[in-house]
Amino acid sequence: MDSTISVSKGVFVFKNGATKAAKTRRKKQKCHSLLDKATNESLWYRSYHKLWDKISEQLVKLQVTSYEKILDDLLAFVEDCRRQSVEYDGVLPTAALLTGINQIDHLSQFETLAGNIRNNTYSLVVLLQSRDCPSIKVAVEAIVSGFVEEQRLAEDSESKQFRRNQLNLGVLRAWYQEKHQHLDRKPNLTIIMPDFEVFAPEVLQDLILVLNSYAAELPFVLIFGVATSVATVHSVLPYHVSSKIKLSIFQSEPSVVNLNKVLNSVILTPTCPFHLSGKTFKLLVDIFLFYDFSVKGFIEGFKYAVMEHFFQGNIYALCSVTNDRDDLEEAIDLLSSADLENIRQLMSFRPLIESLDNPQEVIDFLTKDDYLRRMLPSLIIDVHNFWFTFHCALEMLQVLTLDLPKSPLGKQLRELYGLCISTEVTQTDEYRECAQLLQFTSKDEILQKLLKMLEIIVKYSDLNDEATIRGEVIFEVEPLEKINNDLEAFATTIAQAGMNLVAEQASEMNTTFTSQKIGRQELKEKLLNAARQPKTESVFTKEVNRLISYITNDIFRKYLCPLSRGPPLFELFVFNDAASVRRHIVGVPRAAVHTALNNPHYYLQCECCELDGDSNLVSTLPDLSVAYKLHLECGRMINLFDWLQAFRTVVDENNGDDNERQVDPKIQARFTRAVAELQFLGFIKTSKKKTDHVTRLTW
Known part of the structure; x- marks a missing residue:
C-alpha cells in the first residue's frame, strides 16, 4: 500500500530529509540583496553604501561606549551572585534595569546584554518575553527549554531533546545536577525579562514564587527591564512576593541623552x-x-x-x-x-x-x-x-x-x-x-x-x-x-x-551732590544733564x-x-x-483605511475594482467597500433597513424582479457581516435610542 493511501482520512507529512541542523544552517546564511546587479554597481549606490558603512561603524562604537558602564555593572552583579551565595540565601538575586520609555530600543539592548553575560560570565541565559508567557505553565516550559537549548549550543552536542510534557523545574533541577555535579564552579541560570510591565501580574507573581522554591538548588538570577520607575515593581509585586527577591537598581542613560x-x-x-x-x-x-x-x-x-x-x-x-x-x-x-x-x-x-x-x-x-x-x-x-x-x-x-x-x-x-x-x-x-x-x-x-x-x-x-x-x-x-x-x-x-573709570565717575557724582545743598528742581536738572551726557564706560x-x-x-x-x-x-x-520623510515614516492609518475602503483598486490593483471616480459604485467591489461608501452618504443616524436596501440594489443584479420586502438571505448575511466589520473598525456603533438604527462615528 502507498504511504498516502489510508482507510481513513488523514494528513500526511513528508520531512524531505530536513533536519533542525539544516534549518539552522539555512537561517545563518546571509540574505541576498533584492537589488539587481546594475543598481549594486551604480555610482550612487556604491557611494551611499560607503557613506552609510562609515556612519554605522561610528554608531556601533558609540553605542558600545554608551552601554559599557551599565553592562559592566550588570556583569559584576551576575558574577557577585555566584560568589556571594550566602547573602542571597532564601531570596532570588534580582536586578531592575531602568531603561526609559523608548520601547523600540529595548529588545536590541537586552539582546546585547544577554550576549555579554554569556561571553563574559559563567552563566546560562534565557531571554523571556511577555508574549511567550500567557500562563505560568508556558512560562516555565519556555525557561526550561531555553536553558537546555543554551547548554546544548554551548557544548555543540546532539543530545536528545525533552518532550513538551517533561519541561518543568523538577526536570531542570535533575538535568542541572547531572550536567554540573562534578564541577567545582557551577553556572548561574540568568533569566532576562525585557518588558517587565507587559507581563501579566498573576503570571509574574506565581513565577517568582515557584523559582524561589527551587532557589536553594538552582542558582537563578533575574533581570527585569523596567521602562518607567521602580515603583512599578512594587505595585506589580505584593509584599509576599517582593520579599522573595533582593532587588538591585541599575539606571541606564535616558534616550534623550543617547x-x-x-x-x-x-x-x-x-x-x-x-x-x-x-x-x-x-x-x-x-x-x-x-x-x-x-x-x-x-x-x-x-x-x-x-x-x-x-x-x-x-x-x-x-x-x-x-x-x-x-x-x-x-x-x-x-x-x-x-x-x-x-x-x-x-x-x-x-x-x-x-x-x-x-x-x-x-x-x-x-x-x-x-x-x-x-x-x-x-x-x-x-x-x-x-x-x-x-x-x-x-x-x-x-x-x-x-x-x-x-x-x-x-x-x-x-x-x-x-x-x-x-x-x-x-x-x-x-x-x-x-x-x-x-x-x-x-x-x-x-x-x-x-x-x-x-x-x-x-x-x-x-x-x-x-x-x-x-x-x-x-x-x-x-x-x-x-x-x-x-x-x-x-x-x-x-x-x-x-x-577704574566707573569708580572715578561715581565718586565725582557723589562729591558733586553731597558737597553742597541743592534744591529739588536743581537736582532734577543736574540729573537730566547727566543723563544726556555720553556714558563713560x-x-x-x-x-x-x-x-x-x-x-x-x-x-x-x-x-x-x-x-x-x-x-x-x-x-x-x-x-x-x-514631505517625503513625513509620508514614509509618519503613519497615517485613518487616511490609509479610507483610501482602501473608498477605492480598493488603489491597493488591490485588480480590474474588477477599478472605478472612474471615487463616488462611483459597482457590484464587483468588496462588500465592506460597498457598505462603507453607502454609509458616507448618510447622516449621523443610519437606518439599517434603508442601508440594506441600498446595499441590495448595488450587489444584487436581479433585485428588480423581487419584492422590495423580500431580501435574499445570502445578501442579508453579506450585509450583516459588512456592518459588523465597520463596527469593528470603529466607523459605526449601535444606537440605544433606536434599535433599527446605527450611529455614525466619523465625519
Whole structure:
C-alpha cells in the first residue's frame, strides 16, 4: 500500500530529509540583496553604501561606549551572585534595569546584554518575553527549554531533546545536577525579562514564587527591564512576593541623552558630509520627542533620508567622497553629460555663474563638460570647507550661550543647528537677547568662555592635521588661525581690563551732590544733564562690547550661513525633502483605511475594482467597500433597513424582479457581516435610542 493511501482520512507529512541542523544552517546564511546587479554597481549606490558603512561603524562604537558602564555593572552583579551565595540565601538575586520609555530600543539592548553575560560570565541565559508567557505553565516550559537549548549550543552536542510534557523545574533541577555535579564552579541560570510591565501580574507573581522554591538548588538570577520607575515593581509585586527577591537598581542613560550623543559625535560633525535641512531635521527630532523616544527610530529615519538623497542621481555620489581627492576626481570622471547637465540645473549654480566677470568663463561653465569637470573638485572642496567652518562656529555659539539665563537659543547642539541652518541667527531676537546677557557676565565667566572657544579651534585644527596624515583633502584652516589669534588678543586685554573709570565717575557724582545743598528742581536738572551726557564706560565694558561685536560680525554672521546663502553645489550635501520623510515614516492609518475602503483598486490593483471616480459604485467591489461608501452618504443616524436596501440594489443584479420586502438571505448575511466589520473598525456603533438604527462615528 502507498504511504498516502489510508482507510481513513488523514494528513500526511513528508520531512524531505530536513533536519533542525539544516534549518539552522539555512537561517545563518546571509540574505541576498533584492537589488539587481546594475543598481549594486551604480555610482550612487556604491557611494551611499560607503557613506552609510562609515556612519554605522561610528554608531556601533558609540553605542558600545554608551552601554559599557551599565553592562559592566550588570556583569559584576551576575558574577557577585555566584560568589556571594550566602547573602542571597532564601531570596532570588534580582536586578531592575531602568531603561526609559523608548520601547523600540529595548529588545536590541537586552539582546546585547544577554550576549555579554554569556561571553563574559559563567552563566546560562534565557531571554523571556511577555508574549511567550500567557500562563505560568508556558512560562516555565519556555525557561526550561531555553536553558537546555543554551547548554546544548554551548557544548555543540546532539543530545536528545525533552518532550513538551517533561519541561518543568523538577526536570531542570535533575538535568542541572547531572550536567554540573562534578564541577567545582557551577553556572548561574540568568533569566532576562525585557518588558517587565507587559507581563501579566498573576503570571509574574506565581513565577517568582515557584523559582524561589527551587532557589536553594538552582542558582537563578533575574533581570527585569523596567521602562518607567521602580515603583512599578512594587505595585506589580505584593509584599509576599517582593520579599522573595533582593532587588538591585541599575539606571541606564535616558534616550534623550543617547540622541544628543549620536548627534554631537556622529551626525552633526564635520566628518559627516551628509546634512539635513532645517525642516527635515526638525521633523525627525519631533518624531523622537513626541512619539517614541527611540534612538533606533531616529537613526532609521536618518538612514532613509540618506538613501533618498543618493537615489536622486549619480551627482549626489559626490557627497560621500568627502576627503580623498583621488576618489573625488575618479567619481567626477564617471559622471555622464546628463549628470553634468543636472549639476547645471541646481539652484545654487546660477549665483555662481552670475558672479563670474569673464564672459568666456561663463560660456565654458555652461557648454563645455571638460571645463566643468576640471572645476568641480575645487567647488566640492569649497563646500567641505563651508561645513567645516560652519560646525566650528556652531560649537563656539553653543559654548557662548549654553549657560545664559533661560537659554534663549537653547542648550543642545541640535537646537542651534536647526536654527542656524534655516535662518540668519544673528538677526533673531533670541540672539540679541543673548548678546545683551553677555554684557552683564563677569570677567571670569567671559574668560572661561573664551578659553573653551579656543579649545574648539584647537580641536578642529587637530582634525585637519589628522586628515593631512591620512593623505586626505586638507580643510582651509586660515580663518581658524586668524580667529584663534584674535580671541587670544581679546582674552589678554579683558584679563588686564579694570573698572577704574566707573569708580572715578561715581565718586565725582557723589562729591558733586553731597558737597553742597541743592534744591529739588536743581537736582532734577543736574540729573537730566547727566543723563544726556555720553556714558563713560570702563575698559572692561568696552572690551566686552568689542568682543561681542567681533564674534557677531566676523564669526557667526560670516560662517553660520543659512542654506539660502550656501556655497555653490551645496544641494549635493543637503537633503531637503521633508514631505517625503513625513509620508514614509509618519503613519497615517485613518487616511490609509479610507483610501482602501473608498477605492480598493488603489491597493488591490485588480480590474474588477477599478472605478472612474471615487463616488462611483459597482457590484464587483468588496462588500465592506460597498457598505462603507453607502454609509458616507448618510447622516449621523443610519437606518439599517434603508442601508440594506441600498446595499441590495448595488450587489444584487436581479433585485428588480423581487419584492422590495423580500431580501435574499445570502445578501442579508453579506450585509450583516459588512456592518459588523465597520463596527469593528470603529466607523459605526449601535444606537440605544433606536434599535433599527446605527450611529455614525466619523465625519
